[in-house]
Amino acid sequence: YKHRIQVEILDAKTREKLCFLDKVEPQATIAEIKNLFTKTRESKECHNEHDHSFGQGPLDGTRSCARSCQAEGCDTILPTDPQWYPARQSLRLDPKGKSLKDEDVLQKLPVGTTATLYFRDLGAQISWVTVFLTEYAGPLFIYLLFYFRVPFIYGHKYDFTSSRHTVVHLACTCHSLHYVKRLLETLFVHRFSHGTMPLRNIFKNCTYYWGFAAWMAYYINHPLYTPPTYGAQQVKLALAIFVICQLGNFSIHMALRDLRPAGSKTRKIPYPTKNPFTWLFLLVSCPNYTYEVGSWIGFAIMTQCLPVALFSLVGFTQMTIWAKGKHRSYLKEFRDYPPLRMPIIPFLL
């Protein structure tokens, strides 16, 4: 015996009824409901209005793909209303509560024979991988413009000249390898759980990464650059810190990848593995952030450049906020979470 569930979807703000799904399988996931919601809205528009004009959505310039009209007896190609595709939707049980996860199963939620879900629009979405690639390719390219001293930066007589300080060349190598590593990791290592993020984030994030990269590169590659006060010793120490932290960061990313089978979204408690760099998991929840901050501190010591120190500080603040959030959700999700761990800095923070 299998009873089906009726699902109604209301707008979280106006409480307007957006959609009514009769007879939904109790085993249906939120992801499936989102798909059904998208479909019913498409066919409804088609039936009700049946004029194939390119309507003016609230977000213009986003309508891109075409679909064929699914209405009976209608075989025109319509511009798909990209509004409210599944990744844009947030469904909640309470209009002000937390979003349900895509994997949540209808049956397991506290609903009776009729489930009322509240809908919120998350805004235009863009693939997570696209965001990371643009964010990281920018700094890589921008830094090199300054390194090669392309015209209109340092004045005509310095065009395409090269610095006489070894540390400047070393810094360029480190910076480039760091971003190449991040690009490759985004493509081949990370297994992200959400496919998308809001479009506006890309503008914010790119301003941050690109802006800082330009600011740092300007001073490091400047013809009037002053090399580190303690000379080769300082550079060697900084290089050691940088390399160790990069290896550590990479090791953590590999360990996180191994926690999640390909194509899944599961989250597990990460533990140290055979690789000594991952032993930091004994003390902190997000050692990849610890190593990332360490790399930038290394880079700041190597270049002895104030903007690099500021970038490290801002990055540290941001990553601490994220690490605290992740730490909190680990504690909430796993009863047996190791009590010794701190979010980002062992024993401290």
Added chain:
Amino acid sequence: MAAAAATAATKGNGAGGGRVGAGEAAGTRKKKGPGPLATAYLVIYNVVMTAGWLVIAVGLVRAYLAKGSYHSLYYSIEKPLKFFQTGALLEILHCAIGIVPSSVVLTSFQVMSRVFLIWAVTHSVKEVQSEDSVLLFVIAWTITEIIRYSFYTFSLLNHLPYLIKWARYTLFIVLYPMGVSGELLTIYAALPFVRQAGLYSISLPNKYNFSFDYHAFLILVMISYIPIFPQLYFHMIHQRRKILSHTEEHKKFE
């Protein structure tokens, strides 16, 4: 500083994280007045600040009568002006500890921009102190502040005369553009002296590998008025319509 915080990278799409929920929680938070101790403190603070700006107003009038000219009145009120405008920094603290329900970021921005003008421009560039543009913003600030602080004082005591409320939401129509013009003209007048003296500027080479051009920074500050001023001005016009029309209706029923 504010700009750095605002451009910090964003992560997550709100579906997974608790980000969306947190914003909503703040929105539905109930309004609660300050406790009796905080109210007493705030009344004293606002009375002192009203008195302070009154001292400045009286000082300006007396100096004008004594001199018979409005040029260079700045020198006669320099000390109380610096003191009471700097004292406005406490308002940021009031917002931060929550005894005043305004936004910390917005209040900081407003107070800091004035403190900046007083210390980093007018105090630092002696040559501009005798400019008439200084007097322009000083007069605008003085009238605004006397009304604003007495508005707060009377509101805290629950006896707000309509005249003060009306003045607070009306005089800005003239005073705000007047203040902004004074500020912009003063910064503009300071530019050549800043460049000449290399004031507050750091140039390469130095061992921190960092440079700062105060002259360029001041130009950026002036440019930043373009998007900010109309926004604040029309926000105030909107507030005026909301608050004054509301009370006028009330009056009809009484």
